[in-house]
Amino acid sequence: MLLMSDFSTSVPRAVLSVSPQMWLTEGDSVTLICEVNGSSTGWTFSWFTVTASSGNRNPFKLLSDGIRGARGNYTVSSAALNHTGVYVCRAERGKPAYNTTISNTQLIWVTGVSPPVSLIISPNRTQHFTSVSVSLSCEDQRDSTGWRVTIYTDRYGLEDCLSVWGSQTGSTCTIRSTTQYDTGVYWCESESGEKYHPVNITVHFDVILESPVHPVTEGDTLTLHCLYQNTTPPNLRADFYKDESLIQSQTTEMIISTVSKSHEGFYYCKHPERGESPKSWISVTVFHSESQISVLHILSSVLAVSSYLLVTVVMIFKCCRMRVASVEEQESAI
Incomplete structure (x- = not known):
């Protein structure tokens, strides 16, 4: 079990980074890189997501394929909306196992063309002044119930709106008086853990x-x-x-x-x-x-057929030349 007590000052320390970037579009590739300060061999690496559960002594959840042996990379080849979240890693080696500290947190957010739920912000912008009121709500065309606004900030870490401000009504979160500490990434999360529409919000004076x-x-x-x-x-x-x-x-x-x-x-x-x-x-x-996609499909089909026909014509031409050459050889022999 991974506990908060693992955040110790002992060395070596695990360091987590991301490549090529942490803001992604659905379908992009991303790699989490876990390294150990001062050492590079003999480690087994594990990756976890951080859950927004206030007061939980173990807010880390091991990824289903989060143990990767000696490889210090965790790659998602095609990012989905649900890959939005906060990640950490840890390494261990030896018997009995000797653990590194938990790494720094690394945020990844994934946006899609048509997410099933939208984060609506009022005033409608990503940057806001200090000492103003900002409202955030999750709006689903089918049903807005069951969604909550989740927040990741440097000051609070990963939390839900109710834990930080205590002012969530339904799926709407209200920050009554903004401060620079409210700068962070906000998204909509369902009761089952689905994550959609992350937005980077900055509070500045x-x-x-x-x-x-x-x-x-x-x-x-x-x-x-x-x-x-x-x-x-x-x-x-x-x-x-x-x-x-x-x-x-x-x-x-x-x-x-x-x-x-x-x-x-x-x-x-x-x-x-x-x-x-x-x-x-x-x-x-x-x-x-859809019309553009259809045209692309037609063009690709035409190119494929054209290539096939070209190869066929070349083969027929070669066969004809071989037959003519054979006949000429026979006539020469006679």
Whole structure:
């Protein structure tokens, strides 16, 4: 059994990292890498998820295939929505077994094109000012009961809304007065442990970036604003950046009229006097309609048939040449 007492100061220490990144789209590949400080041989590695259960002395759940012998990597080849969560690892060796400490926590979140439940945020943005009220609710078109808002923050770790603020009504969680400690990842979780629609929420003072909560669909319009606390009007002229590169300067808003996959990345805004906003990851979803998929299937079928016909023609041509050559040899012999 893995207990909280395993969080000791003894060495060696297990260190968990993720490759290539922790924000994923459904179907992506991701690898959890567990390493032991100061040593690399003879270890057996195990991987666990962290459960949001307040007061539980053993909040770690071993993955069904979470024991991987001497291999320090745990790979998910095709990420599903339910892979969203918080992970840790541990290593052991020798008889009797000598354990490392529990590793640092590593968050992975997976977004899908059409999740069965959506996390609705009011105000409708991913960045929020301090000392304001923010409402989060899980909305299912079929039935909104049985869902709760789950939170992962540096201060609280993994918890549900009721454990942190004690203000969840049904599937709605209300933060009455935000602080920077509320910065973290929020998602909807069912009673059976299904996890959907993770959103990275940042609480900051003075300057924030207003960006969409949901992934932007390729071809749509993306509009960003730089907002300022206790300022009228709330949006002033600012510079807008993507992945540390200036893309638009001294404007009240930034508009990308036709979004493509290349626009995916980290965005932030900066005012020369008020400072800069935190960074927000903007995801772009590539949508293929049924007609597009049908055309792709037809093209692939045509190419496959064309290749087959080409090979057949070449074989027939070679056979004909061999027969002609054989007849010419016989006539020469006569």
